[in-house]
Amino acid sequence: MKSSKTGSGLTDPTRRTLLKSAGMLVGASALASTIPARASDMSSESTPKSGRGAATATPPIHKPMVGFMLAHEQFPVPELVQLGVAAEQAGFDLLATSDHLQPWQANEGHSGQAWVTMSAIGERTRRVWIGPTVTCPTFRYNPAVVAEAFSSLSLLYPGRIFLGVGSGEALNEQAAIGSWPKWPERSARLVEATEIIRKLWTGDQVAHDGKYYNVNAKLYDPPTTPIPLLMAANVGPKAMYRSGQFGDGLITDPESWKKLQAEFEKGAKDAGKDPKQMPVLVELFVVVGDENDAKTSAELWRFLPNAFKSYFNIRDPQAIQNRATADLPLQKVYEKWPISKDPDVHVKALIEQFNSGATIVNVHSGQADQKQVIEFYGKHVLPRVHQQLNEA
Template sequence: MPRFGYTLMGEQSGPRELIRYAQAAEDAGFDFEVSSDHYSPWLMSQGHSPYAWTVLGAVAHATSRVELMTYVTCPTTRYHPAVVAQKAATLQILSEGRFVLGVGSGESLNEHVVGEGWPSVDTRQSKLVEAIEIIRELHSGDLVTYDGEYFRVDSARIWDAPDSPVEIGVAVSGDESIAAFAPLADHMIAVEPDAELVEKWSAEHEGESRKIGQIPICWDPDRDAAVKRAHDQFRWFAGGWAVNSELPTPAGFAAASQFVRPEDVADQIACGPDLDELAESVRPFVDAGFTDIALVQIGDEQQDRFLAEAAEPLLERIRALG
């Protein structure tokens, strides 16, 4: 039976609101919660981007049952992997073992801000390989010196290391990334319900692993309002990952999506009050073999009402798919 999660969408909500939503999502019955790790929102109309790790530390104390996950952190540019290893270890202790570190090769939107440029995808993936190796070594609690092509770690130790290593999920998109990361990571993360990707990962990865996906929905009692909100705040979604990883600013995403119509967004994202329709939109991920699927409820303005009125019956319908 797949597990279903709730997305703490930092691009559309402030930090205090995210903590309140995390509590309500746990009460509504979600199995896990994932947090974006952004420096900027996708579009200016979203209007937020608090520091994910501070939020997650507060969420770890505000909740008691749900698993927590970054979806995803780039541990190669804005953060040095040694610092990510320390943050992940601390969060694992604060959450009493409920944390999974989700990592990926990043997007220019969030990583260009430190002024180090934006490398090619091949370089980004090579850097991510080294980053995962460093994080693994540091989570042993041993003294680590690492001298790689991209990163150096000099006599570092995680002094507050968790009793059990933090599990790592990695975002993949094709054969090359699967070949690079399946031997290093515990779990697969992907943004498309691609059954072939799941099969290839399973063939390359030794042992049990989870396949973790995410899908946006836009619940609202008024379908027209839902479509309008999805278009206003989520039309960037239509660009696809090859585009979305390269654009550096919210203004760039606004320009790239200026000709995306509300009906185009409604064709891609289930919108409105029909819980059966919203649940059915999740089916491709279930059918593709994903074990964990996180929902994004688009927009801040209906989060409280979604969690209070729609989340529980929607989860019942989605779980029936499995």
């Protein structure tokens, strides 16, 4: 498979052995033996190690969890922080944040800095996992800076930070630095950047002279707990194979996971990893309401069906919005979303994703009233999902 050669030699056996022996392929299973499964397992006597936001107890990231999406495209940072706190209180296990310079569509209206949001949420929460879906560590962010930032976040909130990485979109990368090469280079850069990040996280001096990056530095404050590094893949088999090969886990959508699961598993196995021990996060769009509510949400997320088919190559959010309006009827956008005020519909949708092999279902609602969605899930959906998962 051509994708196995992506990254200019990074897939050869010697390099893979180096990565594994240095402890840079951080297995999510390493967390399982020391961290209880859910908030209900937390001791009432637990206290933070430092600061209000330090960890008391957190779930292992490869165990089944329900996450909540904090969309920087649609809401300002102060509101996202409040929503993150509310989501933890409602019983969500994980908070994912989008990481953009610009929104996908101009009518979404916002695009705050994700790492700032994560830090503020970490200080105000106690147990949820927090991470981006996803950060692009190759153009507007240098991989060394990404390594430093997430190391610092992990020191603030040990055992609660994950890093999701991807190859980027023109609306962020080209808009920021004016460069937007073809996919083979973007994918190779992602693989090389991931290698640099993992090397720096060891705390050793790193002298990396690669095809795309030259780094000669060390992190003087490296992580003291493992940071799972999940790699995004949508639509294409090469990207899915790459994520299995080079990631600690996967970030994707339900349709891509359904169609390309075998590619991810093959990539993991070819790299000497057990895909059953790797977290798989799927982002599930939902609507707590009726079809009119779905239409309103879909207006803001109209690009989704073509996001990673063509729109990721467009720099201007207004141009993406115009194209999506012309190309996609609203019903096409929401036709596979669970849409209902009946908890059974939502419980069934989440359980179906877990039954497909996903370990994290990240709930994303495009509705304006996010607190209503959080409260609905907290009262009527999450308890039943957790019960079914415990009984399985």
